[in-house]
Each structure stands twice: as structure tokens, then as C-alpha cells.
Amino acid sequence: MSVLVYIDTISGNISKNAMEAVFYGSKIGPVTVVTNGGVSADKLASLGNFGATKVLVQRALQSQDASQLTRLVSATAGTTGATTIVFSQDLTGRAVAPRVSASLKAGLVAGAVSLPDAGGIFKVNVFSGKAFGNVKVNSAIRVVNLTPNSIALETGSGSAAVEEISVDCGAPSYTVKSVEKQEGDILLPEAETVVSAGRGLKGPENWGMVEDLAKTLGAATACSRPVADIGWRPHHEHVGQTGLAIRPNLYIAAGISGAIQHLAGVNGSKVIVVINTDPEAPFFKAADYGIIGDAFDILPKLNEEIKKLKAQN
């Protein structure tokens, strides 16, 4: 049961999503990792800590062009004899895994949240987090797009052998004209803790307390749809049905009523804390912990208490 895991290292770093995909693959069989770009050989070798035995890197391919990556992954799947191909279902996984699936005529398990059981059945997210589907793959090769933050990562010790490869990936299918980077160090899709706020905050000038709490927690900030639509916060912070779906370990929501469309984006969170003045806010039904109170009062206090806790530990 040879496993090939594609990871996106174009930033020069190994993301948590990438580590999870490698670790997940190692629970299925011996893992060869394939990646591209300039990430250092040392960083690639460290994937041995998550169970990789070998890493193949195509140095010449420096973009995340879905057509070229499809050729890279399909070709290496052939040479390594992989029967399972794993991607993290991040932006690159969403673009490339379906192409690889069609290219190899290999069934795609989209949005896996579990390892396959003894019968080869995977659990996947469906109905925007409101249900799980149990799927089986009928083809000889299977492609798995792993939902981020759905496996508990364990770090072992090991070093993977790194080998540079040169696969014919064809011509680029598009040209990159420019890149606009977001501000902030912690990216919302990968954040383990998220502090989010909605219209209850009354105006963009009041976001300081959200950002302060996020800073103390090492969290990313997020917001509800109305807040993004009226321009109080950037669109990339909008979580919900039409925005981003996230699965942090801790989601703190202040001044968000919790409409069903918002819940669709956050109901994969492990622990949800809701702060709202309205005891009837539907979000309390989805919450693990709730405070019926004013965000303006609670958020600064919460920040102070967490600072105290951090000082003790």
C-alpha cells in the first residue's frame, strides 16, 4: 500500500496542513512525499518526523499551476507505484486533486475527516458540516483530499531521504501578474484558535479588543458576513457558508447571533465559545461555553484573565 503525498511548500515553509497530510499518509502505508519549488532540503528531510521515508522535489517548478502540478503528481504516482495519493484540502489541493483524479481515473475522496476503516471506507464532510458521508473508492488508485485539522498530529523522529527530480510538467497554463499578500502572521485557514466578531461590535473602530485578545491567544481574527459586506473587515476574514469554512480547536464568537449560514462555516470547530447580549441568540445552541453579556465588557476581561493564565504557566 504505497502512499504518495503532495505538499505545497511554495512559501518556503512546511505548513501544518502539509505535516498533517504526511502523517495521515503514514498511517495508511509507507509515504513518499512529492513537492516543488525552493524549500530547503533540511526542512524536507524533517518530514521524516511525520513518517515520510522519501521526499521528491521538483526544483524547476516554482509556481502552483494546477495543470503542471497534475502532471508532476500523476507521473510520480506512476514511478512510485502509489495506490493512495493524499493532498491537504487547502487551496492547492482543491485545484489539483480533482485534476489528478480525472487524469488517473482514480476515485477522489473529497474532504476526508478520517482514516479509511478496515473496509476502506472514509468519512467525509457533507452538507456544509451538518452531516458526514461514508464513501468507498471503486478504482485501483484512490486520491484523498484531507480536511485540514482533522487528524491529531504526532511528531516522531526520523529523517527522510531527499531526492531532486525532473518530470516533464509541460508549459504553464497561466502567468502570474502580481501577488497581493494579506496582513497578519497567522493565516485564518490554518489557525488553531480564532477570535471572531460580528455586528454586535457596532463599528470597525471597536475591533481593537478583538485583535488584542487574538494577539494574547496567538489566534487569527475572523468576522461574520454582514461585517465583511459593509466593509468593517476585509472579505478574507468572513467565515460562513459563502466565506471560509474553518475548523479551529477554539472558536470565540462575540456579537454574532449565529445564523445557520454562519454556523456552516464554523461547526467543525472543536470548542465554541459564544459571547452575546441576547440570551435567545441561536449561536448558544451550537456553543460549548456561553456568556450572556456585552462583548465590550467581556472581551477585555477575557484578555486579562488569559494573560494571567499565560503568566502562571
Place this chain on the structure above:
Amino acid sequence: MKLLVCISKAPDTTSKIDFVENNTKFNEAGVQYIVNPYDEWYALVRALELKEALGGTVTTITVGGIDDEPVIRKALAIGADESVRINGNAKDAYYTAFQIADYAKKGGFDIIFTGKETINYNGSQVGGMIAELVGMPYISLASKLDVNGTTAIIHKEMTGGVEVVEVNLPFVISAAKGMAEQRIPNMRGIMAARTKPLQVVEPVAVDELVSFVNFDLPKAKSACKYIDPANVAELVHLLHTEAKVI
């Protein structure tokens, strides 16, 4: 310009989700179907805007049975010129992609649009599969699209930002929030939709690569634990010792 927009039906976002027949089938009782929001609000509306600015036609394509026709008529009411329904019952995303690719290969389309994902299967699969099957570039999760002659400038999401890319027609694009604004069909559109062409095409044979065995509902959440607003320290204590998330 010939534009093809893939339209899927999806249960209304407020639908109660449960399953019947030993959890093998979605319970459709009382469920209102809508056009999948990403297909309608972003993909279809942007295609219509391009047609209005540059000329051409907008065709929608749906894989599904006769029950899907109200949703197809809605897309026509919003302004599509004509629709195609592939008369098949999709078992997996590959089936849907294969049928659409088979039709698209004969159509000479300049841009094939899909939504970012459907809100019932959330797979983000069909667009990429179509692109591979028809051999076109695939620009996923696009939030802005402008066409200039034979090229397009597209803003696409990337990890930690937005990439602006240039691509030659033809291509496949998946539309995310920001690409267009929702349009409400007017009475004239609704009347016109009744007589617009809706062609029914029989499906081609294709292997089922993935099967849904059954479905589960998530474990019911235990009741929310309320904490006195005067005792925020208690919340921090619980998050640290009980939930172990800080």
C-alpha cells in the same frame, strides 16, 4: 463569446438535514431546492455580465433528472439564453464532470464556469475534473474575472493572499465570493424563461469511481455551559482544564 455555466441544485441553506432508508438517502421531505449559491450568485451572474458587455451566449448545463428543471428555469429567468440537462443520476462527481466534459468538447465554449463547491457535497471536485477531461487550464477559487480579447485577468485565492493571473481562453474557472452580486429575477425574466430552449441530452456511460455507502449525523452537541459574565476567570479555567484548548 460562448459561455457555459454548470448549475447544480442544492437544498435551501436552512433545510433540516437527515437521512432515510438506513441512512443511505437524503430525506427530501419538505426540502426546498435552490440553485447552488456559488453557481448562481457568482458563476452565472458574472457570465451574464460578460455577455452583456462583450456579446455572446450563456448556456447552462445541469446533470440531473426532470426534478431539476425548476432550478434550471430559475437560471433561465435570471438571464441565461438556453439550458442543457443531461438526463442522468450522478452517483459521484466524476460522473457529473464526465457528462459535462463530453458535452463541452463538442460546444466550442470559451469559458466554462462552476461554483466553488456545492453546499450539499462541498467537494470542490467538478471544475478541476472537467478541466482535466477537456484539457483546459483550471483557475480555481476566483474572486474577479475580466476578459480582454482572447485573454482573461483573474484574481484567485492563494494561501495568505490573492494572485492576479493572466490566462488564454478557453479555460475552466470556479467562482467564489466577490466575482459578482446576486441578481433577483424579474417578472419578464420569469415569463421568458418558460419558453427558452431546454435541451435534454442522454448521458454517456461512465464508471462510478466513488460510492456513498451511507451518511451519519454529527453527535448532538452537549448543552451549552453558561458562565456568569461577572466571572470570566471561570471560563478561562474551563478552557484550560476541561476543554484543554488554551
